[in-house]
């Protein structure tokens with residue numbers, strides 16, 4: 001067997017009889033090793049190693065990709081846009097701490113590395129950028145567009161956001177002033193009343209209708225043609241909406257949801273209308289806010305159309321810390337007994353969340369993030385036992401986008417002792433969320449180019465339409481119906497990295513390093 005050389009962009013090649021490189025694809029034969037468990041009549045578990053053989057193939061050609069943001073004129077939308085322009089043009093700007101240059105810090109794909117393996121001679125780890133494991137698109141190449149209910153151009157919206165240094169803003173101002181969000185749909189009941197004064201860029205109509213779905217689909221198609229794109233990925237980074245009630249006959253099935261939209265039912269939210277339009281247009285749609293955009297009917301519609309969806313709620317600051325820290329505490333055998341989380345923030349997101357129904361969406365999304373870790377530890381917690389957990393959010397205009405997150409973790413340790421951990425986390429909100437928006441687009445895009453089949457099958461197909469692989473970036477990960485939710489941050493990252501590795505025929509990273517322990 002002779003390995004076909006990697007393309008000139010690839011920084012490594014896998015030399016294995018299970019991996020084939022063609023001009024257009026990387027094909028791998030992959031043995032997925034798991035452990036199947038049954039409980040015998042005597043109550044004892046029997047664990048049996050199991051092997052499943054899969055074929056994966058990855059399309060190597062990086063497509064010209066568009067990213068359309070709903071809420072483009074908001075803090076996240078303007079920050080991520082300016083950030084990509086700054087990187088694309090290699091900008092450097094003065095700050096009082098000296099010059100700063102564009103980077104992608106905070107993006108797991110652009111800013112972190114993966115251990116490829118062990119150097120054959122020195123026996124040291126060889127690490128490569130995460131971005132180079134698969135033939136991903138580069139964020140600098142994204143064409144950016146989107147919608148906003150506020151018609152300000154992006155340069156003016158950048159000023160309104162009050163996130164970036166004036167010296168950086170000055171350098172992107174001209175280009176961003178040419179960018180104007182498309183009009184959007186606004187159903188006032190779904191976001192806080194205090195948002196009304198910015199809603200001046202609207203598609204007529206104040207409740208769901210087929211015309212709205214059609215208009216959004218047309219916008220996506222137009223954006224694609226105007227920019228000569230191969231594909232478009234859409235993300236909701238607009239205001240947090242209230243939860244929609246799940247009503248039988250309205251949003252419980254795909255068919256009912258489409259009918260409800262046609263009939264102008266009041267319980268269909270703008271974000272669900274966007275999701276439906278994207279699903280029908282086969283443009284992947286990711287929800288970066290906490291509301292239940294993906295009502296059961298939307299999930300069913302996505303799977304019927306094999307269209308990718310992902311959500312919910314960017315995991316940038318407090319919750320990211322929580323999903324790492326709680327994982328550590330409970331895995332260390334320490335019994336966490338309460339978590340008290342307080343936030344105050346002064347940006348428009350905070351203003352919107354000062355309204356009770358929108359806060360409730362956030363509260364729900366922030367509350368379930370430790371469930372899997374608690375449930376998994378049957379030594380520390382009895383069935384149904386749970387740490388106390390409370391989440392408070394207050395609007396404090398003065399701190400702007402620099403959200404304060406104060407957390408107290410209270411735990412029981414050896415022989416009735418206690419450990420108390422207090423965290424004061426200043427989360428520069430939009431600067432933490434923007435790299436996640438980029439990661440979500442990059443991972444979602446490559447998922448559209450990965451196909452799999454059971455080794456004995458003829459046909460290749462895509463992953464399930466609900467992209468749970470995006471969980472690392474999201475607070476309340478959406479998973480295929482009936483499948484478990486993983487919140488533990490380390491597990492989420494391992495899933496992402498090991499699925500990428502499998503696609504190029506590499507074993508999961510086990511961290512056993514037996515080569516340094518057995519001589």
Ligand code: NAI
Nearest residue numbers: 071073074075076148149184237238239240289314348433
């Ligand atoms: P923002 O309030 O600055 O931006 C939201 C934008 O959406 C506004 O420009 C608004 O005019 C627009 N908008 C509202 N309804 C719309 C609609 N129906 N169609 C089109 N545009 C619409 O908020 P920010 O800080 O950018 O956050 C955006 C969302 O991301 C919020 O829901 C927030 O909860 C969520 N999020 C943000 C995180 C962060 O760290 N920044 C973390 C987790 C979630």
